[in-house]
Amino acid sequence: MNLSEVLDIDPDLLNYVVIPLLIFFARICDVSINTLRIIFMLHSRKYVATILGFFEAAIWLLAISQIFQNMGSWQTFLAYSGGYAMGIFVGMMIEERLAIGNVVVRVITAKPADELISFFKEQNMRFTNLEATSGDGPVNVLFTVIKRERLPHTVGAIRKHNPQALYTVEGVKKVSDGEVMDDKGFSRRIFRRMS
Incomplete structure (x- = not known):
């Protein structure tokens, strides 16, 4: 049984819309976390930076595994790149709001x-x-x-x-x-x- 049957979703909808959206939001999360991790590292917050690094790596692995499973889909590449760019923006906004240091x-x-x-x-x-x-x-x-x-x-x-x-x-x-x-x-x- 594949994922589209488990979720009761049309396979095309899953491959061309749902998975790219999941990749997009996963990249926003992991890049935002990366931005914060670097900031905490620069302010000698080693425990917070370590925990953030764990979640950053876990989310990145989930996103990249979906890319490899959907190599023929340009939507996944677009979602990956777009999520990365938006993650930088979101991470910077969070960092400005925190005003650490x-x-x-x-x-x-x-x-x-x-x-x-x-x-x-x-x-x-x-x-x-x-x-x-x-x-x-x-x-x-x-x-x-x-x-x-x-x-x-x-x-x-x-x-x-x-x-x-x-x-x-x-x-x-x-x-x-x-x-x-x-x-x-x-x-x-x-x-x-x-x-």
């Missing part, structure tokens, strides 16, 4: 940074302010390390208080400051952001 924000402004410094102090953010010289004259350079989830609020303040400022944001793997690296409630934050 820390970033260093560097602000360079010719305008006095007093209001921005006041904002950093009000938010209990640690920062460093340097007076420097650019090709156009004196500037202030501010550095702060924050949790990535606070980035939109911080960038909003930079744009509000120093709209002409140049700012850069870079990911940080490790920070020696326990206050920034506090991971209490890590799992709770992940599930809250995903919902």
Whole structure:
């Protein structure tokens, strides 16, 4: 007894629609998981990355086994490729929503940074302010390390208080400051952001 008889589905419908759709969604899942696994690896979350790797491999094996069983169908190849592309997109959206990790924000402004410094102090953010010289004259350079989830609020303040400022944001793997690296409630934050 074959799969179409077990599921009571027309064999053509199974081979040209159902299996390609299953492959498409399996690829979305495994590529999204791969994206998250890499992010967790970069943030030294070895246990989470290991578990995600297991599920990624299992889903990939299911998808590739269906490809090999349906080698003559262009729909399965299209579903495989389309699912891979969509999985990248979905994985990036999930990663943006989770906002895992820390970033260093560097602000360079010719305008006095007093209001921005006041904002950093009000938010209990640690920062460093340097007076420097650019090709156009004196500037202030501010550095702060924050949790990535606070980035939109911080960038909003930079744009509000120093709209002409140049700012850069870079990911940080490790920070020696326990206050920034506090991971209490890590799992709770992940599930809250995903919902």
